[in-house]
Amino acid sequence: MWAELKKGAAVAVWFMFLTLPIMVVKVNPIEQTVVWRWANLVWLGAAVFVLTVVGRYCSRHRTELSAFWPDAHPLLAHPQLKRFLLIVLALLATLFPLFFSSYQINIMTTALMYAVLGLGLNIVVGLAGLLDLGYVAFYAVGAYSYALLNYHFGLGFWAALPIGGLLAAIFGVLLGFPVLRLRGDYLAIVTLGFGEIIRLILENWNDFSFGPSGIAGIPRPGLFGLTLSVDDAIMYIYYLVLLLGLITIFVVNRLRDSRIGRAWIALREDEIACQAMGIDKTKTKLTAFALGASWAGMVGVLFAAKTTFVNPASFTFLESAIILSIVVLGGMGSTVGVVIGALVFILLPEYLRAFADYRMLLFGAIMVGVMVFRPQGIIGNPRRRSYPLPMAAADQEVGHE
């Protein structure tokens, strides 16, 4: 303990020395004097000391602390309780727009959109184990397919939604072909490049995509020809995204627990063994890319309809990074984890606005904290499915075939 305190003090002194020029010395250019802010130094020293001691304590007791957050959630193991929680959650989600401002609804809509994006990327990264850093490209394909189809052919939202998903899936396959042989870092680099290529094309091909100025005046989703006020439209889009989210969860869960989902996981675990078991690597990878991308395409269409405006600036690498962070933070391969990850990742920065300038700093600290204590993500290690075993003669030998 004494050694810890000493270490903390040493770090604090070192920090105080390093930051002396920035934190303490301040030149007043008008009066040409130097202001010495010694109080800053004291505060800084105290803060660093406390953080160091606490940080070192936590990392030494990491296993004990992680145990507070067990992998197998005993509460959720209860089927009745689980159903009850789901009903409460569904009610909350449905009633949410009735009690909150448009501003809050908008944020929640964004969070839900990222949840769907995360679930889509989770197919590629979490299940099939293909590190895709250019996922935002498919989001852009969806958004621009609605924007352009509407601009040129006057296509409505409901027609554009499946087309956007389909086009994104086709782009997923197009990206998939050249990267079939790549894994890990190399795959990450190429997909990163792909994402940037799509963005650069949108930015520079003025005749096609109207360049950096983008496309404005995209209509909001229609509701049987009714004209909605802006507030109602926001609420309507919230429900649409919520519905898409529920469909995504349903479909992605079913896929994961199917023959195809198993093949994805096997591919992630060991590619050579996977092929030796008779699984077509090409087909399996391409389905993962296509099915992952299609969700991004649909969310893209929704995004275009929500903001009524698209330009390439919305589809930078940062978006890909955020979506990937949601998947990693939530727990690779876990549906619940990704949804929680999206909510935390999008809502937290909003609600941290109270901390003004320190917002992003605090956000970063929380991210680092989660990754230190839960490297497998919030809901890491999704419990493997244990199948009900056929009871046919558990012990005795079974006859041939």
Next chain:
Amino acid sequence: MSEVRPLLEVRGLSMAFGGLRALHDLDLEVSCGEIVALIGPNGAGKTTFFNCLTGVYAPSAGDILLNRPDGKALRLNGLLPNQITKHGLARTFQNIRLFSEMTVLENVMIGCHCRHRAGILGAILRGPATRAEEAAIIDKSYTILQHLRIAQYANDVAKSLPYGVQRTLEIARALATEPVLLLLDEPAAGLNPTETSELDALILQIRERYRLAILLIEHDMKLVMSLSDRIYVVDYGERIAQGTPAEIRNNPAVIKAYLGEDDA
């Protein structure tokens, strides 16, 4: 049918890695129901031979012909590993390559993959046909686990298994692909004498029950001598001998190649 052609016919197989001749003009045959061993000192090219058979490597020369018991004959050169598995060759790996995060049952279910066909739509809608297929896969996988006496581990994660069980699971997974020829790459490596003699009995049972031929690579001479109908010996990628266990035991070239390593 004038004569019964062997199940697997390998003619003049060669494989080079750059300048290194890993396999040179190798001939080998396996007939239906036979257990054939492939032996040779370390680095002789045995695993490379398996990799050529299963499509992991493309051989530089030679023919690999499969004459399936159902009468279908085909050339395996140039096919993808998964196509070769589908045609009835299944293998295990020398350094175990299980799907370590998946359960034992799931590992075997992956082996069933190529014999079933449920697609994306089936997975989403999960209609009666898909559910029946899924149940059949579980049933079949579990039966294989029972045959190999590791059914009690069905829902354990593969990486948590004892070493010997992991080796058995590799065999179970290969059996699930419904092979006509099973390729075992050092199945006894790392097993203790008791486990090895259990494996001996198990391999014989597998041949009876699944009516398949087995080609195995093994360093344990006791196991090789007791199991094999015929033995091929390779050294530096070339076949230096072939014959029954008794013939091989007394072959001077083999004894020379092993330089007293032979413990049989």
